[in-house]
Amino acid sequence: MPADDASQPTGAPGAAFEAFLKGGEFRLQCCRACGRQIYYPRTVCHYCGSGDLQWLPASGRGFVYSTTIVRQKPDRGGDYNVAIIQLVEGARLLSRIVDVSPSDVRIDMPVVAIIREAGGVPQLLFRPSAGA
């Protein structure tokens, strides 16, 4: 990370990612050398090896790459969704599709990121959207 860039967080990338979420922002690192979007947070680009990474706002738009329903007894909270989301900027991540029945989540469905607190910790989740 260049020292002259005062707008960029310093320190551990995982902590920076969480700090952005706490502030209501979904940001991911992008590599200044190769331009690729990076997930999960890292100290070096896993595409080209550059250490010159910057935190940029992510659109949060993407689509469901794969999905499953984790079956759970109702008294333990019931069934829930786990999905892999392909973001339009290129990164792929695991999260949950919420605000929809787990049985209605489909591969290729357009989704958008939301930040919601879970046990005092802001969590990145996704909900269906009109179009990616």
Added chain:
Amino acid sequence: MVGRSIRGAAAFVGVGLAGIGLAPGFTHLDLIGLAVHEALRDAGLELHEVDGLFTANMANMLPTLAVGEYLGIRPSVAVGTNTGGNSLIDHALWAAIALEAGICSVAVICYGSNQRTGKSVPPDQPPYELAYHSRDPITSYALAAARHMHQYGTTREQLAAVAVSAREWARRNPIAFARDPLTVADVLASRMVCDPLSVLDCCLVTDGAGAIVMTRSDRARHTDRAPIYLLGCASAQSHRQISQMPDLTVTAAAQSGPRAFAMAKLEPRDVDVLQLYDAFTINVLLFLEDLGFCEKGAAGALVASGAIAPGGTLPVNTNGGGLSCVHPGMYGIFALIEAIEQLRNSAGARQVAGAEVALAHGNGGMLSAQTTAILGTAATL
């Protein structure tokens, strides 16, 4: 050149199993001890001759130290690489290299677990997936299965055919843990765990241990049992967490397989019997495709035709596999042992007639790490 000096350089001369299914009261080290004892007896070798130790498990951070100490050996080479369930097949490659280089002369590969009757050990968890309560490993494999169904039209019935085939083989194996009759309808009706995988799409949870003894081939020719040779072996990896797998329908077996075949100077059509790490039914489809036994997307129809079941043209998981024989957390060594049993012509009612070339494939992590081993009888050298 890849593998020029390793093909056939080392041989499997002894195998041992212990505590298959249930072993109440035994620690994983107790079971490893019993399996190693049996493997050395099978090989006609003594413990004090062992100078190479290749081991990994789910309980020890420093497995070669814990197992070496328990066995009372001080090996001159100790390899404890742990990439998950494929590790114990990968160890065969490094044992062969160490034997060929003269770093050791008797190598023991061993694994054991009491995960069913003993206390469970918290596994290594993926940091950026844990918060979403991914129920790994099954969630990861379910995501791969869902994607395969979406892309290739694979059906739950085709996945179920893998479990049914494994059970038909297990019914011919007296030590297999699950031997009751099983139908496709039974699998489809069983409790859903993580769509599209039901409980009968998942491997067993058992205790068990396995051990293998390897020597250089020149020494193997003087042992009691017909040596089985390591003709080719290769490993490849693609990711750790499932979300980082480049394509959920293609595993790194697409790299490990061709490299192992190149070392063995063989092709898929030369293989008489396959042992494919079946932690979940989807695994067998992925590996049949990635190892070149059918086109990508065609494995569902292949297994539904009965090809991999007893009497089929492509016998797979003849011991009953992880789905019906044994699965104590890391299954790789059991795939390797069954390949050796088949080539020794010692597999009893489940013997594949005239088997000369066997393939044992191991899988580790969340479809993360893959090892393909190709074994042959003396006739294949």
